[in-house]
Amino acid sequence: MSKQHRIVVAGCGEMSNVWIKELLKRDDAVIVGLVDVYIGQAEKVRDAYGLECGVYTGLEQAIVDTGADLVIDVTIPDSHYEISTTAMKHGCHVFGEKPMAATMREARKIIETADATGRSLSVMQNRRYDVNIRGLRELISSGTIGRLGMINADFFLGPHFGGFRDVMESPLILDMAIHTFDQARFIVGADPVSVYCHEFNPPGSWYKGNASAVCIYEMSDGSVFSYRGSWCAEGVPTSWEGDWRIVGEKGTAIWDGIHAPYAEVLASELAADDAAEKKFIRDMVRIEVPLNWSGKPGHEGCLDEMFQALKEGRPAETDSRDNIHSMAMVLGAIESAKSGRKVMLG
Structure with a gap:
């Protein structure tokens, strides 16, 4: 017991x-x-x-x-x-x-x-605990799409919370974006090196502070992570998990935050086809991502990992020593937005 x-x-x-x-x-x-x-x-x-x-x-x-x-x-x-x-x-x-x-x-x-x-x-970083994001992470770490060049995440929703979020200075970045930033680190297995962020409050916003932002991060593996988000974007919403496009040297992975992720990779990577190299637009093959993770989703899954880590005497996946890098993405983005310049993280 x-x-x-x-x-x-x-x-x-x-x-x-x-x-x-x-x-x-x-x-x-x-x-x-x-x-x-x-x-x-x-x-x-x-x-x-x-x-x-x-x-x-x-x-x-x-x-x-x-x-x-x-x-x-x-x-x-x-x-x-x-x-x-x-x-x-x-x-x-x-x-x-x-x-x-x-x-x-x-x-x-x-x-x-x-x-x-x-x-x-x-x-508590509960958005790591989802069968689809786990499958996407396995796809990336397996090298199926090769070395990464660009990671893109879009987050567009229009929630009317009321209360403290409506009067925060940076409601999107401070209260929500850390989830997407942490997801990016988790998916690609890299940490942030620098950030440039433009934060703003668009027409029609019901927030007092800046409810929209565009952030560009240089990552430790040499890739670039681009985040576009808004909490006052009504119509055609993304999921709360974000809408992802990850581009590698051999192909591209897609995840809409709801359905199973998939990838398209160069056909010549799967079969010897020298002629494919001469095509203007080369042939691609769709790869379905295996969904092997059997853990519990969301808050419950993160709690399971936390308690299991205590039992095994090891750091949890979301231990403070790891999570400080996700926090640095948030605070670095706000510093960049205020200063108007790129901020080094470390």
Whole structure:
């Protein structure tokens, strides 16, 4: 039988509901404490789920009282550094929401704390956990389309959230684009080197801040990742997973974020055909992508990986040491948009 982790949930806002619902399904997790600066909010969540646990306004006291070994951080980004470092210094691993911190300096100090304490922070990047993106990643890593030259992702949706997103300075990049940026890193197996970003708010936008952006990243494998996105684009939407075109030296892979990905590769790569080399437009062959991944999708799949990593004593796929590169893509894009110049990442 797997170890049952004693869990304190820090932050009892809207996002805590998503985590608590998934945690209650698991045999290896028991919620022993809820923390919120407003004690009434913690009591409300406790009663809504029929939890028999303590409620607290301070994380340190909650850990001491409950003997917790795992903290779920669903507080606001500005609190992530304090919550995660406090938890790790008191012997707890941390599962948290993105972004892992509010600044790169805080993110680096979180990793330093993890190294010093032997504890870890794993970040919820649920869009990695999908059979189609796993198949696309396998296709790319197999070399089927050869060395990559260009990765393109389009993200166009028009959600009317209301609330805090409507008044954020950079709602698309800060609140959503990290998912697509993390997907790009995951799919191609490379990290960002530099970014140039133009951020803007188009006519008809119901957001106060910039809800659209175009970003160009140079990646560590020599490829270029291009992101075009808008959160105020009504009509003909992409999926929430984005619409992808990945161009390699031998062909192109396509994924619309919904259906199974596929590729078209040079026919001459599959059969000896010297004549094909002389054609103006060479013949291509369609390759269907095998979908072999059997994990659970979304939030549940990411949680499975996090808990399995703890069991095996290894870093999770979305460990802070990996996720800091996705965070750098976000903060670098915002810095570039403000400065009007290319920003080096590292």
